[in-house]
Amino acid sequence: MNGELAIYVHIPFCARKCSYCDFNAYAGADDLVAPFVASVLEEIGRAPEGGRPLRSVFFGGGTPTFLSACDLTLILNAIRRKFAVDSDIEITCEANPTSSDVEKFLALRESGFNRISIGVQSFHPRLLSIAERDHSPAEAIGAVEAARSAGFSNVSIDLIFGLPTQTRQEWEETLERAVSLQTEHLSLYALTIEPGTRFERLHRGRKLTLPDEETELWMYEHAIRRLTQAGFEHYEVSNFAKPGFSSRHNRVYWLNEEYLGFGPGAVSYLRGRRWTNEKHPLRYIRKVQAREDLCTDSEVLDACAALGETLMVGLRLREGVSLSRLQDRFQMDALEVYRDQIEKLMRQGLLEREGDRLRLTYRGLLLANTALMEFV
Ligand code: SF4
Structure with a gap:
């Protein structure tokens, strides 16, 4: 494969860790931000495939907006210097309501980001508190409005269903609120209990009341009905978009095409080889500084395995x-x-x-x- 490439940048910082989250994200690591930014710039500068045209760029995390707009712009500019970035490619930044405001979004829009994906999860304070999210429903709505005011015409929000004690009515209300915000894209995830999370510890101690399977299925089917009725296309198992607004970056993963990942724990897939970067931010920074190989895990897929993977992701x-x-x-x-x-x-x-x-x-x-x- 030699066509366009997708780029993912992993920003591993969060203001606090949510109860369900097993992503490679760290709270209280503020002192690592500056060396992290220097390291990721260094890593991009040394990347293979320089000059290759890009299809999309995605800043994910963690919480990319934990960084200043200036740092995010520095990273995006390093990508522009290294690769061929057309003005019309999709450039997404994930954002959290408490680290998003109009000024930051304006600066991101000016530097070339054209899509914002906001982690909302629920519009109920009770459920946000159970999930240990660090924002209120009003702050989530404010973040969507701030993205709009800053000129973003492609905004996505993430929601979770099947949260502990969540009722059908609460899910209906959250969906109604989401529809009323008129974003172009919605991602809906069923809660899964992941090892090492606070939810897993509570679950083991039988202290977590989860909606039963039937309720969770109802929530998913209700979302499909309601969002389709509201003009969204259900284009992937967990994703809904207004016509023309499906995620171009995620499509690269679903088609099992090539991408390069930068930052701690980022995964790359290039010329049949898949590899993962050193996961911990501090070790990642040290390895970049010492010019050591960042790869901790690598596999070369034979054609049969690659075909199986392509079926598995493509059928989504x-x-x-x-x-x-x-x-x-x-x-x-x-x-x-x-x-x-x-x-x-x-x-x-x-x-x-x-x-x-x-x-x-x-x-x-x-x-x-x-x-x-x-x-x-
Ligand atoms: S903000 Fe996102 S990445 Fe950070 S802890 Fe919460 S769910 Fe995980």
């Missing part, structure tokens, strides 16, 4: 995968190589074929996470 898209494109790319017939898995999912009514395309059925969509594990 509602449009499904094109069998002829898979054939062209891998020189293999997916229906032959993964015959058992595909037939099993079809028998279960989770997968369907329509001409050249293989896609999840509606039932498959509801069970996507387990169904797609067949291709691992």
Whole structure:
């Protein structure tokens, strides 16, 4: 593959750690910010594939807006110097309500960011407090309004359903509030209890009351109905967009195309090899300073494994995968190589074929996470 490349920059800082979060994110590490920025600039300067055209840039975390607009601009400018960045590519910055204001968003817009993705999770103070989010519903709404005032015409918000003790009515209200904000994009995630999180400790001690499976399924199906009715396209298992506003960056992951990641724990996928950077910010900084290899984990995927992965991620898209494109790319017939898995999912009514395309059925969509594990 030699076409356009996507770039991901991982900003590993947060004001505080949320109860459900197992991302590579650290609270109370303010003194690492300056050396981190210097290191990530250094890493970008040394990156392979210099001059290659980019499809998208995504600053994620952690909380990218924990950094000043000036630091974020420095990093974006380093990417511009290293790669070929067209003016119309998608450049996203994730943001948290408490580190977002009009001034910061104005500076980001001026420096070339054109998409903001805000972590909202819920519009209920009770649930925000259970999840140990550091903002109120009003601050989340204020962040969306600040992005608008700063001129962002592509705004996304993230919501979580299945939070402890969350009721159907609370989820309905959160969705209504989200619809009323008229953002172009919404990502909805079902809560999962991840190892090492506060929620996991509470869950082990039987101190967490989670909605039952039926309620969680109802929440997902209600969201599909309500958002579709409000003009959103349900284009991926967890993602909804107004026409023309699906995430171009995430599409690179769903199509299993090439990307480079910078920063602690960032993953890259290039020329059939996938590798992960040193995860801890301090060790990452030390390794960059000592010019040591940042990679802690690397694998080369053979064509068969790469085909399986491409099916697994591609089937998350509602449009499904094109069998002829898979054939062209891998020189293999997916229906032959993964015959058992595909037939099993079809028998279960989770997968369907329509001409050249293989896609999840509606039932498959509801069970996507387990169904797609067949291709691992
Ligand atoms: S703000 Fe996001 S990355 Fe940071 S702890 Fe919360 S969920 Fe995790």
